[in-house]
Amino acid sequence: MAESTYTTDDGVELHLECEGPQDAPVTLVLTHGYAQASRCWHAQRKALAAEGFRVLVWDLRGHGRSAQPPVETCTIDRVADDLAEILTHCTAGPLVLAGHSMGGMALMALAQRHHELVRGRVRAVAFVATSTSSAGLGSFGLGGTHGTSGTGLGRPGLRRTGRVVEQLASRGAARAGTGLCSVPDVLWPGHVAAGRAADGGDGGGGWFCHDGGLPADSR
Template sequence: MPYITTADGTQIYYTDLGEGRPVILSHGWPLSSDAWQVELKLLADNGYRAIAHDRRGHGRSSQPWNGNDMDTYAADLAALVDALELDDLSLIGHSTGGGEVVRFAAQHGNGRVRKVITAGAVPPVMVQSASNPEGTPIEVFDGIRAGVLADRSQFYLDLTETFFGANRPGAQVSQGAKYDFWRQGMLVGLKGAYDCIKAFSETDFTEDLRALDVPILIAHGDDDQIVPIAAAAEKSIELVSKGTLKVYAGAPHGIYGDYQRELGQDILAFLAE
């Protein structure tokens, strides 16, 4: 399996498919690059070199004790880009991965980034505060931490209900999709999963968004129960200079079903512009 090794010795697993202009995809918590299998094939089938990595602590990458923070995640992505000698690069990030690609583009892009796409992404900042009253209360994230520590297997299964919007009337979410979420989640080391909760919920990406000088497509479902749109995409679009906001009516946090099919076509259209 293909790996690169970062400066602190962490091995980062990645998938590399197709030929053409490179596109890197960054996954959400607590998943892995497997979450992007459909999009990897879609991009490779349409003439792109599609690359997706497992974040440190996740999937098939190393599970180091340290470095489970957004600065290090972005530095790991920079190490991957350097190792593969990528230029004229587009980035796609879902949820936590949206924060990772925004930070990478702002702080490590060095003229190498062409476009950015986020979906259900955590920027500008998730946690509620006096300056971010639309955010999610810290008690919610404390509850996630407690759930992961107490019984992460059951917690991940339970999380699929709101992740995919399976708790909504008329929702049709397969057991297979839920089990695949659980499978990917169970590959995450406990320390990495626990630390990443702070990384995705408390990191402030405001200045990263302001620093972006490339086009960004900000995609978000208006029924996202994990990263509510009012505290995320609707604020991010006001901070970027070359942004396009695409709202998906009734779409959940998880990229699935009709939302996945529509987003895939929008990704191709945006990359081709």
């Protein structure tokens, strides 16, 4: 695992960690939620890297080991801009993005504010326990949802989210460079936890716990 620091255009230092082969067909970028840190992806990061994917996790501004920013810059739009800078300057090639809770909101803002970046490089997106309705994704420039892709994932802890993101990564890797990926696939795993669909809201169904961010059976 390689650790690094990226300084944003407004001078905030962000903590990054990257794991997995540099020649992987896609890079997975995992964005955590409010009051968490990149360690909440610990189990998924290791499992996905072991499957041959390159995985980048990062601490949002004011979270984890990233610097404390001016309070007026603590907005979803600014987090989306931070992510756009990271994707532009710290990654190469096709991307698969996953966001948990507020991290998912940042992904939507990314699509709205940096649509050329998303259309040009993002092959798939996963929203985990993110508060909004999947019916509204079209207004953010994202493609059709594939929520039922997660319905059968009844595996405990580690593989619940890891396998969902792995499905997207595999799909993105297979389509990388084909010219068929101008709009990314979208998966809404938080809405199909425990094999049931939800109309909206967090709907996490135990995919994440909030006392440290790791699934209970993977600690």
